[in-house]
Amino acid sequence: MVHFLWTSKEKNNKQQKVNNTKHMTTGKNYIGNTLSAKGTTTYKTFNPKTNSENETVFTEATSEEIEEAVHLASEAFKTYRTISGTKKAAFLNTIADEILVLDDELIQTYMSESGLPEGRAKGERGRTIGQLQTFAKLVEEGSWVEARIDPAQPDRTPNPRVDLRKMSVPIGPIVVFGASNFPLAFSTAGGDTASALASGCPVIVKSHPMHAGTGELVASAIIKAAEKTGMPNGVFSNLNSSGIEVGQALVKHPKIKGVGFTGSIRGGRALFDLAAKRKEPIPVFAEMGSINPVVLLPKALETKAASWAKTYANSITLGTGQFCTNPGLILGIKSEGFTNFVNTLSEEIVKIQPQCMLHPNIHKAYNKNKTEAQQQTHVETVATIEKPETENFAQQAVVTVDGKTFLENNTLHEEVFGPFSLIVQCENATELAEIIANLEGQLTGTIISEENEVSDHPNIINALSNRVGRIIFNGVPTGVEVAPAMLHGGPYPASTDSRFTAVGRDAIKRWVRPFSYQDWPNELLPNELKNENPLNILRLVNNQETKDAL
Numbered sequence: 001m002v003h004f005l006w007t008s009k010e011k012n013n014k015q016q017k018v019n020n021t022k023h024m025t026t027g028k029n030y031i032g033n034t035l036s037a038k039g040t041t042t043y044k045t046f047n048p049k050t051n052s053e054n055e056t057v058f059t060e061a062t063s064e065e066i067e068e069a070v071h072l073a074s075e076a077f078k079t080y081r082t083i084s085g086t087k088k089a090a091f092l093n094t095i096a097d098e099i100l101v102l103d104d105e106l107i108q109t110y111m112s113e114s115g116l117p118e119g120r121a122k123g124e125r126g127r128t129i130g131q132l133q134t135f136a137k138l139v140e141e142g143s144w145v146e147a148r149i150d151p152a153q154p155d156r157t158p159n160p161r162v163d164l165r166k167m168s169v170p171i172g173p174i175v176v177f178g179a180s181n182f183p184l185a186f187s188t189a190g191g192d193t194a195s196a197l198a199s200g201c202p203v204i205v206k207s208h209p210m211h212a213g214t215g216e217l218v219a220s221a222i223i224k225a226a227e228k229t230g231m232p233n234g235v236f237s238n239l240n241s242s243g244i245e246v247g248q249a250l251v252k253h254p255k256i257k258g259v260g261f262t263g264s265i266r267g268g269r270a271l272f273d274l275a276a277k278r279k280e281p282i283p284v285f286a287e288m289g290s291i292n293p294v295v296l297l298p299k300a301l302e303t304k305a306a307s308w309a310k311t312y313a314n315s316i317t318l319g320t321g322q323f324c325t326n327p328g329l330i331l332g333i334k335s336e337g338f339t340n341f342v343n344t345l346s347e348e349i350v351k352i353q354p355q356c357m358l359h360p361n362i363h364k365a366y367n368k369n370k371t372e373a374q375q376q377t378h379v380e381t382v383a384t385i386e387k388p389e390t391e392n393f394a395q396q397a398v399v400t401v402d403g404k405t406f407l408e409n410n411t412l413h414e415e416v417f418g419p420f421s422l423i424v425q426c427e428n429a430t431e432l433a434e435i436i437a438n439l440e441g442q443l444t445g446t447i448i449s450e451e452n453e454v455s456d457h458p459n460i461i462n463a464l465s466n467r468v469g470r471i472i473f474n475g476v477p478t479g480v481e482v483a484p485a486m487l488h489g490g491p492y493p494a495s496t497d498s499r500f501t502a503v504g505r506d507a508i509k510r511w512v513r514p515f516s517y518q519d520w521p522n523e524l525l526p527n528e529l530k531n532e533n534p535l536n537i538l539r540l541v542n543n544q545e546t547k548d549a550l
Contacts, residue, residue, distance in 0.1 A: 025109065025213045027058040030238040031065050032072040033223050038062045043242040045212050048115035048363070048392040049356050058212045061239040066249050072234025073173035073202040074255040079232050081170050081200045084527075085535070088198060089140035091229045095189055096129040096136075098221035106217050110183055113211040115356035115392065120319070124184040128218075131191050131482055135198035138505050144168070145512075147528045147539040151550060152519070163519050165529040168512035170200035172257030175250045177271075178208030178215055179262035180358055181322045187211070188218035188238060191482075191507055192260030192285075199511040201258070202235045206250060209242045210359050216240075244270075251275055251284075258511055261286040262324070262502070265415075265493045272496050285510045286496040287489065289415045290443040291328035291422075292477045293436065293468075295460060299450040300474075301337030308448055309344035312421075313352060315476040320355040320394050321419030322362070325444050325477040328415055330423045333432055342423055346383035346398055349419075354385060354393045357418065363392045366418035370397055373416055378405040382423070394418050403431045407438060429457060436463040441491025441498065444470045444477035469494060469501075 028037040037059035044053040061069075099106070110121040138144050145167040152163035174196040178187035185191065188205050196203050207215035219238035226235050239246055251259055251274050259275060261268050261284060268286030275284045296308070315327050332338040357363040374381050374397070384397040396419035403426035406412050412422060426432040436445075445468035447454060447461065454461060454473075465471055469490030480488050480503050488503035489495040495502070500510050517525060527534045531550040538547055 025056045025216050027056045027212075027216070027240070029059065029061045029065055029069075029240050030216075030219045030223055030236070031069050032076075032234040032237055033227060036065055038065055041242070043209060043212075045113045045210060046359055047112045048359055051360070051391045054112055054213065056213055058209075058216075058240045058242075060241050060243075061246050063249065066239065066246060066253070069204050069234070069237035069239060070173065070250070070253050070255050073204055073237065074234075076202045076232040076234035077170070077172055080202055080235050083200065083231075085139040085142045087229065088200070089136040091225055091231055092132045092136035092139075092194065092198060094225035094229050095222050096132040098224045099125065099129060099132075099189065099218060102217050102221060106214065109213045109217055110211070113214055114183055114358050116319075116358070121184075124182060127482065128184045128189055131185070131194045132189065134482060134505060135194045135508065138508065139198045142528065142535045142537040143539075144505070144508060145528050145537070147537060149529060149539055149541045149550070151542065164516060165520065165525065166514055166516040167526065167528050168199075168509070169515040171511055171513050172201060173255060174201045174203050174258045174260060174511055175247075175256050176203055176205045176260040177247060177263065178205060178211070180208055180210050180362065181319075181324070182262070183208070183211035183214045184218065186262045186502075188215045189222055191503055192262075193222075193236075195507040196258075196260065196511045197235070199508050201511045204237045204239060204250060204256075206247045207238055207240050209240070212240055247271070248274060251282075252278060254278070254280060257282055259284040259286075260502075260510070261288075263288065265289040268496065269493070283510070284496055285500060285502065287324065287443070287502045288493045288495065289440075290324055290490070290494045291413070291415050291439075292325050292442055292444045292446070293329040293331055293439060293464070294327045294446040294448065294477070295432070295436070295464060296330065296332035296338065296341060297447065297449040297453050297457060297460075298333055298335050298337060299453045300448045301332070301335065301341050305337045305340040306344045309341045310348050311476060313345055313348035315478045316349060316398070316421045317352045317355070317396050317419040318478050320357050321396070322358060322417065323478050325480060326417075326419075327446070327477055328421055329439075330421055331426065331432055331435060332423070333428060334425050338425065342382060342398075342400060342425075345423075349383050349396055349398055350385055352396065354389060354395055355419075356390075356392050357394050360392055362417065363394060366394055366416065366420070369414070369416040370418065370420050373412060373414075373420070373422065374399055376401070376405075376409055376411055378402060379412070379422075396420065398423060400425060403427055403435055407431075407435055413440065429460060433457075433459040433463045436460060436467060439467050441494045442468045443488065443490045443494045444468055444472060446472040446475065446477055448474055467491060469498060
């Protein structure tokens with residue numbers, strides 16, 4: 001336990017130790033396992049459904065608190081990096097248990113800060129718990145470290161071979177930025193935090209100001225889990241901030257070794273540039289913008305245009321269009337079937353009841369960007385809801401434009417975050433392939449096709465595959481399964497490093513680096529690399545996968 005030298009009055013007013021009673025939202029920062037509020041800058045979260053502020057006052061972290069959180073994380077790393085997979089698994093599983101203990105308090109806070117319904121809140125909580133448990137299983141089994149052993153060959157000619165052993169090791173304290181659109185699954189205990197903690201890296205979360213109360217509740221669960229499982233103080237901290245200064249200070253701090261971010265291109269790129277300018281540059285794994293192109297091939301629309309239109313009306317409006325995989329761009333070749341698709345989509349999407357967006361600022365940005373797209377030359381609005389809207393509720397819209405105009409106008413390539421989609425009507429397959437090839441990197445790309453139709457369009461498929469991280473056949477991009485084969489990333493600006501995923505077991509690879517031992521005494525090697533293989537993990541020994549001892 002770390003002790004701070006304050007007067008009794010300061011200690012009583014500014015800090016309180018975590019205990020085992022039910023957590024009530026305080027508005028304070030978690031500096032390791034201590035609640036702290038030294039600052040004078042405060043803010044409140046906002047309920048977009050009632051269009052009013054929530055009650056709790058949150059105190060932004062000071063430079064002193066930032067420094068203390070980073071110091072604790074750096075000290076915690078010295079021991080946490082060596083903690084066994086079994087103990088880390090217990091920690092992660094206990095976090096999941098403690099999140100469940102928060103029960104309705106967490107659900108109601110989530111709803112009051114996001115405007116999202118109870119079903120979505122509980123579903124996202126389940127996803128968060130599932131991610132924690134997935135990484136717990138991964139590190140408990142242990143083979144994820146990718147142990148590689150090439151034993152010495154002293155008799156090899158003409159040159160003997162030294163003993164070489166390699167595995168993945170954690171890189172150090174990580175900063176995770178909470179996402180506006182997923183208060184649980186991509187925030188405080190979301191995939192970035194779960195994977196970083198699983199790897200052996202302490203985490204400092206820069207809480208998202210739109211759902212700071214949800215973040216504090218989840219942070220309390222992590223801290224309780226850390227204490228119950230004997231994790232070092234500083235393995236986790238949660239810092240409040242209504243602006244960009246706290247995040248900037250964290251990314252620039254020399255003891256921070258990596259960053260996880262989900263949000264806008266502007267925000268992600270700013271952090272990426274900041275990290276690159278450091279004396280010691282560090283990786284920033286940012287998942288940013290994506291319009292997730294959907295390609296409708298001609299034969300698929302000859303008989304199923306109406307069916308696909310209804311499916312995509314629901315996908316475009318799902319979650320008020322606030323998913324990073326929202327289908328914001330639909331591409332097809334002019335035909336009777338494509339016209340039927342456009343007409344049916346226009347009819348179906350206006351039947352769907354408008355939904356509340358996450359925050360007035362997001363709603364304002366949606367209206368601004370939607371209007372800008374609608375006002376571009378040769379763009380036609382084919383569906384929109386004209387009736388008066390409830391405050392902060394989004395009015396979905398579909399617009400259409402010809403392929404030539406789309407190619408020439410980069411404004412139309414930009415993401416409109418919300419229930420909006422742009423339909424591009426191409427003259428032929430050549431123009432369609434050219435448009436796809438000129439798109440920026442995307443998280444997903446979708447092909448709607450008759451089963452034997454794909455082979456008729458290799459140029460289109462190849463062009464799309466080159467621009468996306470995940471390609472979908474006859475489905476919708478909305479929905480990201482937490483599974484080993486999932487890739488949630490893609491070429492820039494979908495992400496800052498297309499070699500990695502933010503979802504699934506392989507997300508852990510972002511927070512580690514390969515490390516090699518040469519001629520190291522067996523008894524001093526980590527258990528993952530010892531001759532006897534005490535962890536019974538799968539290893540590559542002399543280019544053969546095996547669990548056998550040497």
